Amino acid sequence: MYTSKFVTPEIIFGTGSLDQIGECCSRLGSTKVFLVADQGIERCGWVDKALVFLREASLDHFLWSDFSANPRDFEVEEGCKRYLKAGCDAVLAIGGGSAVDIAKAVATLSTNPGRIHDYEGIDMIQEPLPPLIVVPSTAGSGAEVSQFAIISDSKRKIKMTIISKSLVPDIAVSDPLILSTVNSKLTANTGMEALSHAVEAYLSLAATDMTDIHALQAIRLIAASLRSSVASQVDEAAKIAMGQASLHAGIAFSNAVLGLTHAMTHQIGGLFDQPIGSISAVLLPYVMRFNMIACIDKYAAIAEAMGAQTKHLTKREAAEMAIEMVRELARDVGIPAGLAELELPEEAIPELSRNAMNDACFITNPRDADEDDISNIFREVLKTRGGEH
């Protein structure tokens, strides 16, 4: 039994709850808000709506959307310059995981000296951040409640993970209406990402009763609603469920951390400049297969949460069923079965595996693994073509 800790931001949830942002910012003492919004969310008109609410609260603002989908170190520095020059005193992020990640990084650099690289790793941030308010536009990253931020190192071509309690936003505002503007592919990818968060958090060595409740609830909601959410942009009940699921998954993994799926995902993701779909969703069933013997009971619980009737099954059969149900859900929403299309050479695999073992997420993986184990998983997924379900 480990000594554990459970942290969440204030969470505001509700259809139309975007109208809370002005009040939230001024409650936290802000007079001029640094609004970080990705271009997609700006195009959908959510920024204009947000500005109305800021003005209603008599707040000044500076809008910044000049960053890429894989936020990079130099973009963080540029954003910080803008933040300081504009004289802002709070950061409001509206967007997907990348907008939230870069907003967290800008907030970090606005009060902490040096470069964002100085804060890579666990608990490196020394000075408090300005108030941070996050409105997620995708149901999946969990960044609105998590203590993580992922930023690309443009020189080393890897993804830096910054882990700090200071990165937990002050307020997360989750409005399912915003989720409805996201297209079906992104809905599928982020939804499956949320599932991978929930499953890995549930299986994590750092999981506790507190995180299990959230992880299982996320799995339940995703299994029940992701298909209909992907199917229709206007299915409000599905959007609400997925918004809730994202929060639950985010809370679970922010406190219980993840596992080998994400340790491996980070390695492949670091090789590419652009997001390449949901790698974690592709990897999840492969890693689940490898991890299964570590916690068969928990796998059975996942199967139950996903709606399986396990009464007449052995634990082992139920656990197998959990993996199969994850595969099935991924297939239904269009997640590829493998990553052969990435055409990664065999020679790259040993290094990817070694790096995965150094990834923070590997620490909490339920089953010990060596380089060969991880290389085998990489090989398997890299030889499977996307359509081979």
Next chain:
Amino acid sequence: MVIRSKKILIEKLTGVHSSKKSYYVALKNKINELLEIKRDWEVTFSAVTDLLVFINQDYEIQRVNQAATDFFTMPEEKVVGAKCYQIFYGREAKCNPCLGDQVLQSQKTSYQQSRTRYNRVLDIFAYPAFTEQDEPYGVTYYAKDVTRFVDSIKLVSMGEMSAGVAHELNSPLTAIVGNAQLLLRESDPDNPQHQLIKDIHSSGIRCQRIIKNLLTFSRQDEFSFEDVNLNDVVDSALALATYQIEKSRIELLVNKHPDIPKISGSANSLEQIIVNLLLNARDAVESKFQAGGKNGTIGQITLDTRLHPEGELALVEISDNGCGIEQDDIPQIFNPFFTTKQSGKGTGLGLSVSLGIAQAHGGFIDVQTVIGQGSTFSLILPLKKADCESEES
């Protein structure tokens, strides 16, 4: 061992030993840091012996250093918040032209020399203060008290000039006074012209006295020092002044210490100081009692000669129960040409000359006064050093 290190890793990862960095701690540290900076600056400012005054755009004094509160003889609470023109010049309205406006408009450093309260001359340097947005929000004044310097220039030229003028005036005055005396002797006191001639005579005498003062003032070093018995000097001063005092119905009490050792000095000059202090005392008493402050008491002047209990000093103390001196005036009563008497009555030279003489004797003049109750002026002079002391060295 593996289990233990895994436990440590996981606890670190889940942040068991870390918390969201709190603004409370940062704020506390920042406040402490600022307090330290504040203390350092305060120490620095108070070490500066010139005046430092910071005003905002409404001419209100925001900060002052020790030298400034000392200069204005006011506690900091009274200076801070007050308008600069009040504190510097005792004015009720903004100066015209205003140095602060000048600096705020031009956004450049400026300088002026001006005579402030207490008749002091300040060299004032004004620096505009800017916000981070480069907007002026106040003015820092750095001021140096140059009164002594300015006045000493004035005194040197005044001394040279007065010596020349006095010389030129002396001969015609001698004729005026002498002739008036001759005419007085011959005129009939009942003749209305007699009074006119008398006025010419007394005015001439007064002119001669002023000239004598001016000459003393310009040649303060020309004393011939001799061994002097202070009580004898007091006696001859009293011989000159007693009549003037008693004429004004003022009671004069004299207590001489019987055993004052000799001092080295100029009997005539010291006598001049004592007469001056006695006549000032008389004027102070007269001005109070004319102003109706009688209350059944009578005017009184006391002269004591004493030995200082601690040092090798002799004192001549002249106390009166007259009008006393305004607190604001005290710093300048020894300045030449400063007078509170009606014009024609005082030249403003008496105390200045007296202090000059006292200082030439290695002594000084001390003042204690309570407004409406009277003043005590003490002429304090060093005793002649015993011969044996100088031989030892």
